[in-house]
Amino acid sequence: MQNIIDHEIHKRYQNLTVIFRKNGSVATPHPARPKNTSVCIFCKNKGVSQLKQQFEDTQLHGETQMIELEDQIVRCGKVDGATKKQCPHRFHLSCISFATPIWKFNAQYLSLDRNQGRLWCPDHYCEICFTDGNQQFASRGQFMHEKNTVRAFHQQCVPAGYMKMENGKVEFKIYTEDRSAFGRARFNHTRICDNCGLHTGKLRNCETCTKSFHENCSRPGTQTHGGSKICNSCQFDCRFRIGDVVFVPGYNTFQVARVIPWGHFTPWPNRVLLQYLSSNRIGSAAIATVYRPAPRLCSQIYKSWVQLMYTKENIHHRVQREVRFVRDQLRLFSGARPDIPRPTPQFHDSYMTHPALRANRIAWKARPKFESHRYLALEQTINMGLGVFATADICENTVIGEYIGLTLSKKEYDRREELAKLSADQERKFYTMKVGAWMQKKNSFSMQSVPFYVDAAKYHNITAFINHSCDPNCEVEKEIVELKNGRDYEIIRLETSAVASKALKQQAAG
Template sequence: MPLQSSKNRQLDGVRQENEEVEVVNQGIDENQVPEADVPPVTIESKQALQRKAQAKKEQQKKAIVEMDFVGTTYPGITVSAVTRDHLKVEHFEPRNEQTSAEFVAEEVEKCVICHSVENEQNEELIDCQGLMNGASRRMNCKSRFHQTCMINYNHGGFMFQYSARPECQNKLLCPLHSCVECSIVHKKQAAYVGAIVECLVCLRGFHTECVPVGAKMITVDIPSFERGFKLDMMVCPSHASLKSTGSNISVCYDCDEKDGVLIKCSTCLRSFHEACRETKQLDGQALDSTRCCFCLCADTVKVDTPVIARWRGNTFYLAITRDWKEYPKSQRSSATKFKTLGYTVVEWKKEGSKSILPISDICKLTTTNVKAAAKEVAEEWQEALNEQANNLPPVVYKEVLRTGQTSRYLNGKPPKTDERVEEVGICSCTGPNRCTTDDCIYFAMNNECPPECGRDGRICKNRNVSDKNLHPHIERRETLDKGFGVFATKPIQRGEFLSEYVGEIIDKAEKARRWDVIIKSSDFEVNIFMMDLKNGLTVDAARYGNISRYINHSCDPNCEVDITHIFVREEKNHKWYEERAYIKAARPIAEGDEITFNYDFDTNMKTVCYCEAENCTGVIGAADRRQRARKRQKAPKNAVQPTTSSASKRRIERTEEEQPVQKKSRTERTAPIAPNLLHSNRARPTAATPIEPRTVFAAPPPAPAPEVATVSPMAPRPQRRSQIRALEVRSRPVITGNIEYFDVFPYHSFPVC
């Protein structure tokens, strides 16, 4: 007998109920009025249920995006990683590489954070919109959570509100879809890109290239699922029970000072000052006074990282953490701790030999250690940091949420700030290049021609933005380390129109709101696409745009930003225009060249530049403006200064006393200074703190930001990138301290106590 589907069985049940109702009704008098009508039974299709569920998720996401952005108190006030109660492990041994587990039905219906169905706010549970990591087939994540619970969960710098916004992932995701290591170092875009390995025990995940040393990789079978379903997971090192096995370093790990009261960590080799601890509160409680922040917050060290490692009790040397596969095969059988949870392989930098150490006997080498090192070893240590800095997060190739051919207002209604122009009629321009010289009154006023100029067989070449033109010889491509970029497919001549800078036109209030999110996000990879117009309006291509949003910055750009005005409506004897920004070629561009322009930051942001031009300043925006200012100061007093008048105010006026104005094509006109451009080239890695995100922490005043952007812009190009990357190695800011005590230890070793 063939099996019935669940839908057929449901239909049969409905038919049977209807038949029973009909039989009962046969004995009822026709004149008798039934007490109540039986409501019709409706059956929703699977597709309808899915659409309804998707609509509900979109409503939940919209509500979270529109609410006030809370920001984070991490690392000043933070929480521990939450255990996974909804996944029950059958049995696990520290050296096992395979185990089985089951999803607990009762726990799956609870919040993964508070482990309850209801919270104090009586909020509805939200389904995670991510896919299960490490699964042998695509499967939805099992996590469910309350909105408030997830907003308050900030372990490892996780920010639920930020991931839900279009500026980040535009999804409601649990922490299992964000790499803890990348999030801690403020790579909040790359944190969600690439394969992630989940911890079997807690809500932590790491990129495959960010898996911490001391972790135990494990394959998990799920027997209740179909045959062959497996999960590639790990047990992170925070679940290893380890204690310090010897003496501690005799200086504070954070500030490198040995003065004051030093506290020896009871679970690792670090020593610290109470005042140097960034974290002040964990899980709502005061910190354990005997443990350092690294151990309390379960911070990690990646493979191929320079570390200070203990050698036989009381001596410390420079070493590099390595993968288990690099440990000599001939020694594996006798190594009792090989591939054991909480242990790692280290390669001694000087000798090249390898040892197995507990992770409590190593600590990450920092730039502060290098600055404090003796000259004999400082170069070697810096080289080790440079090598480690090449282990970069995945390149982020991020698509715009919505595409369009021209800019649009966020609320659909233009403000009453348009420019009014007296009626001048259709221009008298002729020839193949109509309306491209100052003889055209609209061109001379920096306005595009009205629609009638291009009618009745006339060809108008002064309506590029109005006609939504896009240069046919440009295309988007992936770059090696800057995300997407735009390139020329054929030669482009100087002055040619490339594209309108398309985005949402927002007012001051919305701009301030979006900037607030950027500041509080603490994201070094934040995508900023704001270009200021006049009258308090801004074009933002973060959520809506065209190919122009992918154009990267350069200190020696081949394109520039210009301003024009497009016709929007006509009232009586006046034409009304709106301001628009567009990109044009500043010089001839060869086939295959990348299209670039100068972002000209007008903020205190210190975003590292990777344009690799000969005149690269190393920093986007501020440094470039200072360099131009210095050149103007050095110029002779009688030198002709470049024009700085606004394009919107430039107007050609002729009188009888003036000499005839020479006709100029648009390519020969002096371009105005680019508008205030607040636009980040998706440069990777964005090493500097964009807008001092630490100012939003509720904890006591933290340590100053790392000196990432202080690298000399005059450093040779091959070295500057490695130097900048090396300065990123430190996951948290440190305070520069006394360096004299290192001078007496020239042979890689550290003082102990």
């Protein structure tokens, strides 16, 4: 019975019209792994949360607005696909809404039906992949968990600087609090902002690692490590993988190295074993003295590094080789992530309607007018993920299907777009197309057009996976149809603008 109640609360939460605004760049502590799973993992309280009033009286456009959902303690909605067991962790709606244990963690965005569909605790996201901006990818695959706190990592993303690892659990100390990890290390700071990749403007050096940052980019905290100003990576105790390419800043240079396993050596907490790629020399270093750039900024960081370190006068032949080597390593690293397969998508054969649109009396649940063409197949591409291919030649001007999905109101579409921007998810799903319906105005015989959107992120058929192309052979057309309720709606059909050849599939596979 309690699971049914929790399910309803999860559904109501993901459809809240208000947006909980918080600073996603200010860290909250990683919750300790609970021994009592009946209490909230964040506040350790079974009763009222300290954030109850802040949750129920949220700010919207500068005005306080009561939301139609009481702050309650609910169970994590993650169910293991193999064992069918549900995660035992519980949390208050207010605590999960305002918590940021991982950089840009936004529970409201992640609970949308296009993402997880329910509220998940941080124990089901790989911190390394999530921090890199791959929030969808971070929730897939098998995980290892930190022994003492609610933190998780892909089994392929073994975090560097661990203290102990056994039985699928890893253990480490927060390196900004582990003074023994620094020793007498002196930080050669990057002099490049870790958040925007630029070297211009007033930069501040992090006092607990080798990174630099603009204060208006980082909004650093002042509590950790004796009240010093620290970067985002140190606030969130961000880790990188064993196997990642990293950079050791020196005087006017970057030494390129790869993090390698300790092997027969005893792991030293918050230190890493490095193999320098230019000389194959092996040595250890404090994790705080190693620079691991954000993959999304690799291109900008390279440009800033070249402008900062070298001029036309001092770039001679040897230095040019070094610059090219760093450039190539940054390019490789920018696209590197573990190989975790994407689950096979489930196709639907009818439209679904969001509750907010049903309230406007303009929505429908109907089968599409055009069925998907029988010569279409979904297969993996080289660089673009899943793609649609022709299994046989399809003639020009042939309708190959209708774009279906969840129909949304403009207000709900805008809310989802704003949540996506706040979350900084690089894998946010762009599957929405704008259409319209025609309704009779109140107290009038004239008709008005009402815009709404078809979101194919979760409820979709094969047409949702047709990729953009610089040399397209398919185009989008809108058509007006009349349904049983007597209203006219726009639908989106896709048809070939050129012959869709089976040979293209063979070229992509090669």
